[in-house]
Amino acid sequence: MTTAGSLDPEALARAKTVIVIPARYQSRRFPGKPLAVLRQDGVAAKPLIRWSHDAASAVTNAQAVLVATDDVRIAEAVHAFGGLVLMTPESCANGTERVAACLEQLPGAELLVNFQGDALLTPSPFVEALIAHMERHPEAQAGTVAVRCSAETFRHLAEDAAQGRVGGTTVVVNDRSEALYFSKRILPYLPAGRMPDDDMPVLLHLGLYAYRRAALEHYVDKGATMLETVEGLEQLRFLVAGMPVTVLTLDEPGFPMVEINNPSDIAIVEGILASRDRP
Template sequence: MTIASTAARADRSRVAIIIPARFASQRYPGKPLALLRGAGGRAKPLIERSWEAASLVSGIAKVLVATDDDRIRVAAEGFGAAVAMTSSACRNGTERCAEALAALPDHVDVIVNLQGDAPLTPPGFVEALAAYLADHPEAEVVTPVVRCTPALHARLLADQAAGRVGGTTAVLDRYGRALYFSKRVLPHVPAERVGEVGLPIFFHVGVYAYRRAALERYAALPPSPLELLEGLEQLRFLEGGISVATVELAPPDADIWELNNPSDITQVEAGLRAAGID
């Protein structure tokens, strides 16, 4: 898919970005307010870094921070973000996005969930998702994947061997629809084939675009068994019979590591410096 040839066809006045952010993260309490230093050495909270990443996406109707915590609200309003207060009962970012729908005008019918721990997400990734839904009216949900290089595959395997979650992988059908997502490195590759170029191992980039109706359906479904086991909210779509399309994109020049644990700060800051983000 060529972003430049399709992005112009997406009606961006109907697309909004929601950044879900909660303070009470189990793995990293207070994560949205964690300070990250960019290329110029200036420290900014993660939620501001994520909002700045969303603001780089062209032609979006609105960027909204959705949170249940006044500390995050105060910080977000302090750097100029619009904020929707949501319930503390939201179990994940997708549920929080669904609850924040009430803060969006009715004509917005595509919602991008740009997770608040992914400030390195390239704007072109979001633009590609909006373009995909514009070109595929039958699609309900779409998310980006990157085919693993041998180096990235090796890093994921090393994290798995050490008991760390280094990222999420996606298993796709021949049409690019998601069959499964896992925090394990899937599919299994025989030892003698590890290091091959072009293996169907796809790193999932945690940003989603939903039709409004699909997001409302998601919120009406109970948490699914696989979702609870893996800790991956997108599995509720698959278990609920809602297809998830994927867009395979080229790896960006800079790292797209997410901030999942305090130990990830070093890698995310390195990614900010590599991308020249102050």
């Protein structure tokens, strides 16, 4: 365990709701992504991991925020701004496995929230709503969040697809608001020229999850599945294993919910950060 920051190890061990930001240096599409620098007028340039940590730290109903990584460069960057770090094995295949790798070091944690390190635009009320939903529904083992795509976000997804880039993830749900399927394709299929609307919404899945301890343990025991490998979407392992994933559907917060999946997304997100803060 490697820690820094203001939360002492005993307090961390007692925390019941913990936000974990999985971060790895190696990425096929964007190596070194957590350390990529984003700039905004009037704000000091910061690495992506700092932007994401700041966003997660604004959540009011979690007792701790930490970064889980296997890379000393990321750990040093987090320590530099006073954040907490837990070192996890290099063998973790994805962010969910990396969160699960923290369980032994977080004996008091009952609910673990996976806050994606490339989703710095995630509003704190979304995280708070997911935590509150899981608290109200103790039977739910895993939960996540999706937003109804605006026309602008849908066009961003469609442009990524047209250019052959892997962009955001969409999800379709059943009548119980449980995920039927997640895909890096745009789901459901829309005829040419058709934009999403209330009758045919497109739900953009956010990289935000909440899990019970038992769900994470079951996830690791299950092992990798064909669908998650083909799609590159770790959450599909839950569906293959027959474990429902509750989807909390929210409206977009007044700006496009763009993640940093490719280097070209940095300029887009910097523009959103700038416009978001204008009156």
